[in-house]
Amino acid sequence: MTGDTTAAALHAAEERLHTAARDGVACPPVRELIGETDQDAAYTVQSLGLARRLADGRRIVGRKIGLTSAAVQAQFGVFTPDYGVLLDDMVFADREPIDLGRFLQPRVEAEVAFVLGRDLDSPTTHVAEVLAATEFVLPAIEVVDSRIAGWDIRITDTIADNASSGAIVLGTTPRRIDGLDLAELGMRLDHEGEPVSTGSGAACLGSPVIAVAWLARQVARHGRPLRAGEIVLSGALGPMVAASAGVFHARLDGLGEVRADFTTTALEGAAA
């Protein structure tokens, strides 16, 4: 159900975002086309973009949850998180060089990544089922990016733009969730040795596991349930900060660490 938004407007919004990503040139907000409040319309635009990328040969490897902090929800005037899809070409590992040229206006945030050992396909999934289905967790850095110029976004802009996803960087030492108190997890994200963002697990809806349960219910209702093997990026543990060249080092107390190594070496080539 997409309210009064016409199919033509939905396709135009998807086309605008696709063109921006393809050409590396940020575009005006798509709320001009689909309005500021119709989240169903925005998720339809997201699905159109996903269909295009799957047709191009991409593969779904997981999901991301956004807007999990009370402060960010207040800023957007919403009371729930949002979500997007992670594709195979977005995934990097600890210390792997990442060319900044692949992004338009990247920002980074530290998160807990869940990797599922079994499906979570019920629209009534609760936290205990999430804990039982989690194969392991990893420290992660999410690179968020917006195809909308200047990050001038409202809720519909970010949802349509695949929840402003960019890339994810995963730690390489899995931890069992048993005995971990994810709410009591300190987070520091350092750049050049100094913290640029600090926070804790409780910043993500009270606990990252609560965010994952919310996501499982939403996507099960909307026809693309969480499957075994999927990665779920559960949401930021502290404020996002602008990405720049160099190493961003996230440490999640009790869970481990992960580094995003941003390079600019390929920029000249990418500019062609």
Next chain:
Amino acid sequence: MTAAAAFAAALDRAQRTASPISRLDAGEVIGLGTAYAAQHALVARRVARGEHITGVKLGFTSRAKAAQMGVDDVIIGTITDAMRVADGGDFDPRGAIHPRVEPEVAYLLGTDLDGSPDAELDPATVIAAVAPALEVIDSRYRDFRFSLDDVVADNASAAAYAIGPWRSPAGAGPLDNRAVRLELGGRLAQTGSTAAILGDPVRALAAARRLAREHGFALRAGTVLLAGAATAAVPLPDHGLVEATIAGLGRVSFRVERSAPARGAAGARPAARGAAERHPERQEDA
């Protein structure tokens, strides 16, 4: 009366009557030297009324907070026994203007901290104990707006503090990335990490030593160092439980309660001054 003494008198009156004043340096820049002289004069007035100095506090130890307030260096202020709220005790908000509360890390000094800023500083020797703390800050300036000099003169907005159970630094372990929660009435108000305090709260020792030397403070064994806030400060509610938890370190709380003895009269209260500071193994105010 010197300028510093006049500033101190105005700030003292503002605090005692819970009436905000205008910024001191609105017209001309005071300078950091005069600002610290005003703070020392302000604290001297409190000591003359019978208060005892229990330690120091640092302010603007978080990069985000410094940016929010438009200041660019760490500052130091003085805490006294009249500002002390027992862990689990009551705090009367009527003596405050627009109080805010923030979760902190507190260190108990095991030795005097007065060496040269370049001298080696061994935290294992200097720190007798460490604890979670809550600090109530309350600018005496209207709308909580001030320059760096203003806030220095205003004793770094110090108003009240509570300290949880002391632990040995070895037992507490490294504190450079512990989850911190501030809860009001049982609901989460702020979350963060101790990393927000200078990147690692233990760096407060070196910062305090430098500031003490530059600005004439004594950091004595048995006194407290409030290392700085781990999250943004939030407005203190009118009533109810305020609690801070630092993962693996402990928790501290007080209750905002109007029936409590007014804070302005607290100087007369026979607070258990220094007892816990001298005997960190004793759980104070249990």
